[in-house]
Amino acid sequence: MRNEDLRESFVVGELMQDGVLAMTLSDIDRGIIGSAVPTGEILAFGSFEELGGGAFTSRREVGVINIGAPGSITVGDESFAMNRLDSLYIGRGDHSVSFKSDDPADPARFYFVSYPAHASYPHKRVTQAEAHRIDLGEGKTCNERTIFQSLRPGIVESCQLVMGFTCIAEGSVWNTFPPHTHDRRSEFYFYFDLDDDARVFHFMGKPDELKALAMSNEEAALSPSWSMHCGVGSGAYSFIWSMGGENQEFDDMDHVKQAALA
Missing domain, CATH: 2.60.120.10 (Jelly Rolls)
Known part of the structure; x- marks a missing residue:
């Protein structure tokens, strides 16, 4: 393509x-x-x-x-x-x-x-303070970030939707690396808090057929279940991630070795 x-x-x-x-x-x-x-x-x-x-x-x-x-x-x-x-x-x-x-x-x-x-569950608001917070990464690998899991099992009951957002720390640029796949669910990324001239390079595709999307502020990338995904920005940014499919477990993913990327 x-x-x-x-x-x-x-x-x-x-x-x-x-x-x-x-x-x-x-x-x-x-x-x-x-x-x-x-x-x-x-x-x-x-x-x-x-x-x-x-x-x-x-x-x-x-x-x-x-x-x-x-x-x-x-x-x-x-x-x-x-x-x-x-x-x-x-x-x-x-x-x-x-x-x-x-x-x-x-x-x-x-x-x-x-x-x-397939079923009805109660509506529920979740504030940022009520979301499950995970601090990951470190400055020396440029991937220090905070994940807020707001719509997830244990907080909200849903059929298949899980959703939250990630904030990249100043001085970091990677949202996750090495990349990963999860065959049991798709994922959508919505990038925000970028300057007008800033870009996030969203990597997708098979590991041996790497593709890059140059994403502007407030654009969304669709990641099919077969596609690996990760991203790197020209500066700090935030993004909303959402997933749907067979499995709601956040850690259900298959990591891709860096050496497999081509």
Whole structure:
């Protein structure tokens, strides 16, 4: 694949547009990536023919993380206040779902991922402080980072969705290395907190067919279950990771030896 073919197949752009609810349906586990930035009117899920009609959540679960200013999400008759880096799990059901900013001039910036769901579980908000925190890496290998597991077993019950975010420390650039695969689930990466001229080089593909995607701020990379993945930035950055598939165990991965990369 040429660069434009890779981007067309594995990169989701045009996210976080002011006043817009945007979404992309992928054929990778039928996952959906989207965003909502309410700058005036409240933004809400509609009914989509591609999903069989009815409420967006009729047969789906959704994970949302706010990377902007304070806002709120209303699910049915429940309202959840969402500060920066708060997460919300929305369970399957015929719910109305809408997004609102506390101050439309300084809007919330909601990123969401959705997968098909076979059962209904309770909605739940998880603050950054309530997420499971893991500090990894070290400065000498340029991969010092903090992982926040917010929507995961033990915190939130879900069908297949697990979700959280990782913050790279100043002076570090790698989000994980050596890379790894996990054949039992796909993963989506959403990069944020990058300067306009900064880039993250997201590596994917088979170990002996390494490909690189140059990712800008607030773009998402789709990682199929067969693809290894890791990334390195031109400076510190953050990213939201989300996974769906057969296994929800975070450590269920197969590491790729550096010598196998080509």
